[in-house]
Amino acid sequence: MNTKNLKHLIPALIIASASFLYACGGSGAQTGGDENSSASSSTASADVDPDAKSDSKGLGKFTSVQLGPIDNAMADKGKAVFTAKCSACHKITTDKVVGPGLKGVTQRRTPEWIMNQITNPIEMEQKDPVGKALLAKHLTQMTFQNVSDDETRQLLEYLRQNDKQ
Amino acid sequence: MIPKTTTYYLRLAVANFIVLTILGLILRYIHITSIGDINYQFLLHAHSHFAFAGWMFFAIALLITNLINKDCLPRSFRSVMVLTLISAYGMLVSFYLQGYKAVSITFSTLFIVVTYRFTYLVFKKKALRNSVNELSFVLIKPALIFLCVSSIGPFALGPLMAMGFKNTPYYQDAIYIYLHFQMNGFMLLAVLGLFASALTVDSLTKSTKAWLNLFVYSTVLLYFIFTLWSSPGILLQLLAVVGAIINLVSWIVLCARFKSVWSDCSALAKAALIAISLKVVFQVFVCYPAIGSWTFSNRDLIIGYIHLLTLGIITPLIIDQILRQGFVSVWPPLNWIYIYTAVAYLALLFLQPLLAQFGISIPDYQLWLFGLSILFLLVGFALLGKVKAVHGSIER
Numbered sequence: 001m002n003t004k005n006l007k008h009l010i011p012a013l014i015i016a017s018a019s020f021l022y023a024c025g026g027s028g029a030q031t032g033g034d035e036n037s038s039a040s041s042s043t044a045s046a047d048v049d050p051d052a053k054s055d056s057k058g059l060g061k062f063t064s065v066q067l068g069p070i071d072n073a074m075a076d077k078g079k080a081v082f083t084a085k086c087s088a089c090h091k092i093t094t095d096k097v098v099g100p101g102l103k104g105v106t107q108r109r110t111p112e113w114i115m116n117q118i119t120n121p122i123e124m125e126q127k128d129p130v131g132k133a134l135l136a137k138h139l140t141q142m143t144f145q146n147v148s149d150d151e152t153r154q155l156l157e158y159l160r161q162n163d164k165q
Numbered sequence: 166m167i168p169k170t171t172t173y174y175l176r177l178a179v180a181n182f183i184v185l186t187i188l189g190l191i192l193r194y195i196h197i198t199s200i201g202d203i204n205y206q207f208l209l210h211a212h213s214h215f216a217f218a219g220w221m222f223f224a225i226a227l228l229i230t231n232l233i234n235k236d237c238l239p240r241s242f243r244s245v246m247v248l249t250l251i252s253a254y255g256m257l258v259s260f261y262l263q264g265y266k267a268v269s270i271t272f273s274t275l276f277i278v279v280t281y282r283f284t285y286l287v288f289k290k291k292a293l294r295n296s297v298n299e300l301s302f303v304l305i306k307p308a309l310i311f312l313c314v315s316s317i318g319p320f321a322l323g324p325l326m327a328m329g330f331k332n333t334p335y336y337q338d339a340i341y342i343y344l345h346f347q348m349n350g351f352m353l354l355a356v357l358g359l360f361a362s363a364l365t366v367d368s369l370t371k372s373t374k375a376w377l378n379l380f381v382y383s384t385v386l387l388y389f390i391f392t393l394w395s396s397p398g399i400l401l402q403l404l405a406v407v408g409a410i411i412n413l414v415s416w417i418v419l420c421a422r423f424k425s426v427w428s429d430c431s432a433l434a435k436a437a438l439i440a441i442s443l444k445v446v447f448q449v450f451v452c453y454p455a456i457g458s459w460t461f462s463n464r465d466l467i468i469g470y471i472h473l474l475t476l477g478i479i480t481p482l483i484i485d486q487i488l489r490q491g492f493v494s495v496w497p498p499l500n501w502i503y504i505y506t507a508v509a510y511l512a513l514l515f516l517q518p519l520l521a522q523f524g525i526s527i528p529d530y531q532l533w534l535f536g537l538s539i540l541f542l543l544v545g546f547a548l549l550g551k552v553k554a555v556h557g558s559i560e561r
Contacts, residue, residue, distance in 0.1 A: 084521035
């Protein structure tokens with residue numbers, strides 16, 4: 001290729017990428033606005049002790065979770081999900097890594113709160129009092145790891161099993 | 166023959182690599198077992214800041230210095246090396262003890278000033294221009310410019326915090342100015358420039374130079390990829406895509422133009438060039454919103470990306486230069502152990518997030534990552550042993 005080709009290439013590239021973005025840029029811009037407004041409206045609250053027991057159900061799609069005896073097969077599936085999607089930041093002991101250690105979490109929190117925090121972490125840490133206190137303590141925003149509703153339930157079962165031991 | 170003092174500082178650089186690996190090893194160890202009251206995030210800060218100053222800047226600056234000053238290490242350059250060491254160890258200790266606070270900020274600022282001083286020394290009296298071939302100069306010069314540009318990021322943090330932007334994307338984006346222009350700007354182009362300095366290449370044709378400039382300066386647009394995590398709107402997305410595509414196309418053209426060089430490359434250099442190709446392709450994928458949002462929320466992928474740059478590209482090219490400039494006699498097993506270790510480590514970091522999409526988890530994942538980190542430590546000790554041998558023979 002020589003410089004003459006090069007001259008044509010740049011406008012071609014710009015047009016190509018502009019059309020690419022026209023196709024998928026709209027929704028992106030919208031989410032951007034959303035995130036900005038929720039970020040600036042958040043104020044850190046230190047009134048809530050993030051280590052204390054709380055009855056909050058949190059914010060998100062899980063409003064009522066029925067618990068039975070621990071299902072070990074389901075917990076095993078939860079363990080696999082945990083290794084793949086959570087273990088970069090969390091341990092199941094009391095040790096903090098990036099986020100808090102999860103031993104005892106099923107005693108401190110309601111099942112709904114846990115499942116909402118897994119599936120809706122950004123809103124939880126912007127609006128839920130316990131979530132805000134956790135963000136203030138650990139300083140790193142948790143992110144949604146594309147965990148399905150079934151997997152979320154399996155994770156809860158794994159955490160329950162972990163707390164029984 | 167390499168000046169004795171330069172060899173001495175090179176041993177320190179390799180020793181710093183060992184210290185850095187030990188920090189990484191502790192971070193990995195925390196994932197698999199409990200070791201009392203270690204603050205993971207403070208240690209992580211110590212690891213990353215020490216990596217930038219104590220290993221990568223220190224080694225790259227020394228190797229550039231050795232190209233310019235083949236007979237002796239002048240006092241001006243020596244003071245840069247000493248001050249880099251002070252700031253690197255200062256950051257290591259202060260970030261570990263108190264995180265991002267007054268003392269660590271002071272040492273970080275010292276490091277930035279040292280990088281300015283180094284850039285000045287390299288350009289003074291055309292020192293670099295007169296010492297390296299044109300290809301090398303065309304890469305190292307912008308590398309040093311980007312090194313200075315990267316400091317805009319940290320200097321913006323104070324004003325942003327004062328204006329109440331602490332919890333907005335702007336604050337993160339300022340941090341990413343530093344990360345991006347350090348890694349994709351300074352380190353990547355500087356190690357490529359060092360690599361080029363050992364090649365015998367004809368003077369560059371006009372069009373090759375144009376492609377080189379496209380590759381180099383598309384780095385500025387690539388920064389916008391680092392802002393996409395907060396979905397900042399169509400303009401920044403457009404700039405990111407244009408940057409990623411120009412970067413990819415120019416890299417492909419340059420690979421074709423310089424393909425005769427391939428046969429002379431060491432295994433380490435070949436591995437690094439393949440890693441650059443992967444990085445250049447990944448950049449385009451990440452601009453696609455669905456893939457981008459998955460990537461930005463996945464910690465293993467972010468760690469994987471950073472280590473693709475540092476362990477996949479920058480470190481192997483530094484070690485390759487250490488060999489080429491004659492600090493160490495070539496010992497092929499060392500190269501292969503390094504390559505296998507880096508490939509396995511990076512593959513794990515990238516594979517697990519991919520497999521997780523299909524509900525698969527790698528057994529003993531954290532344990533494997535820890536085990537592989539030990540091998541990096543062994544590479545460090547082997548390299549140090551080799552440099553020592555050369556140094557000893559000079560004294561005799």
